[in-house]
């Protein structure tokens with residue numbers, strides 16, 4: 001329901017995974033679902049059968065996930081990943097973060113915003129979601145230190 | 149009660165790990181023949197062949213049991229093939245145990261072998277956003293990413309250092325140096341580890357295991373049969389745990405992009421659940437363990453496993469390594485075989501290789517890497533898609 005419906009022209013960056021996040025450049029959010037019976041969140045979206053072993057719900061609502069969380073851990077991709085990752089030549093290493101979302105009680109991975117210095121990171125730091133292009137120009141979500 | 153559920157390990161065999169460029173069947177047959185010779189059992193007396201399948205050779209999940217049975221000479225045994233990623237060997241062993249304990253057969257061959265491709269493991273081609281493996285690679289998240297996230301978390305939560313991780317590598321290299329089945333038989337220093345290329349901060353090339361060709365096989369039987377052929381003292385399989393994770397996942401697991409949400413169910417550690425079930429099944433506790441073979445996909449992951457096996461309190465793993473407790477000669481040796489660090493992962497053979505090592509250790513046949521007075525050993529491993537296992541072997 002929060003997914004953008006406007007016409008996309010060819011110059012607008014396309015999302016790498018359509019429908020996985022809003023295209024609000026200022027306040028982007030990941031799009032998941034939530035079981036209407038037990039409240040469990042799902043990212044990626046689940047719309048079939050709830051995976052909580054004690055819940056037999058088949059009813060889900062789409063929800064935008066919290067766009068801020070705390071840093072659970074972080075690393076780098078120092079070697080070029082294999083396909084389907086698409087890399088510029090020469091390959092530019094990038095960072096990856098795992099961020100805990102408090103309300104959803106889940107941890108979500110994503111690249112770190114371009115230019116993030118791993119040496120400045122500490123577990124527990126507040127992080128926020130941003131949109132940036134991958135090397136092939138497709139938009140993806142990334143994690144950035146709040147206020148960076 | 150537990151004694152009735154045990155089976156005997158009559159024989160073990162391996163094909164050395166490496167990159168030999170041969171078909172996996174050749175490796176498997178070598179391992180099986182060695183295990184048969186070690187057991188003294190005639191091939192025709194093996195009435196069940198339980199193979200661990202590889203997904204990378206031919207027909208996924210279909211070929212292992214029958215292929216090895218044919219290569220050894222079809223003699224009308226029943227066959228089975230198990231696929232459970234890194235736990236495939238343990239599931240094949242569990243299938244053999246069920247046959248034996250139900251009285252359907254007395255002796256079984258359990259076998260796994262693999263030929264692995266070079267480089268990164270990568271997903272099938274095509275545009276497949278419904279496949280979590282495709283999604284994470286599309287975003288640049290490789291296998292070392294997960295190991296590195298866990299490693300960094302240890303550093304921040306428990307104060308582990310890069311030197312601690314290097315100590316694991318140095319220790320395992322020393323163990324594997326004495327193992328004729330290991331692929332890498334070379335001593336390394338902490339400086340060597342620090343000088344190797346960064347792969348996924350804080351892990352360097354020498355912190356992360358490679359993939360290898362290899363094969364491992366076991367001849368297992370009922371305890372009665374073992375006694376009948378004069379092998380009543382053979383090491384016993386006391387537990388095989390192959391439980392699934394419990395919702396919700398506490399850790400983001402390969403190949404997922406996120407953990408489960410723990411809003412409605414509390415978060416559970418899968419790694420910790422695997423040995424817990426094994427201890428319960430065997431009716432023993434971590435204090436009884438004299439040696440462990442764990443899945444050191446990375447150096448730091450060995451420390452996680454030591455804690456998941458409850459061999460020390462959470463966060464104390466690095467201290468054990470610093471004290472030398474986990475070295476052969478220490479009070480609780482871990483990976484006396486050299487572990488994945490010296491073998492490289494040969495997926496369908498690896499869980500069985502762990503059991504081979506424990507068998508040699510419990511028989512006192514491990515040579516220079518022998519753990520003095522080893523009485524009870526435990527294995528642990530975890531692979532893709534909720535597969536994992538833990539096996540307890542005892543004298």
Ligand SMILES: [Zn+2]
Nearest residue numbers: 035038050055
């Ligand atoms: Zn539910």
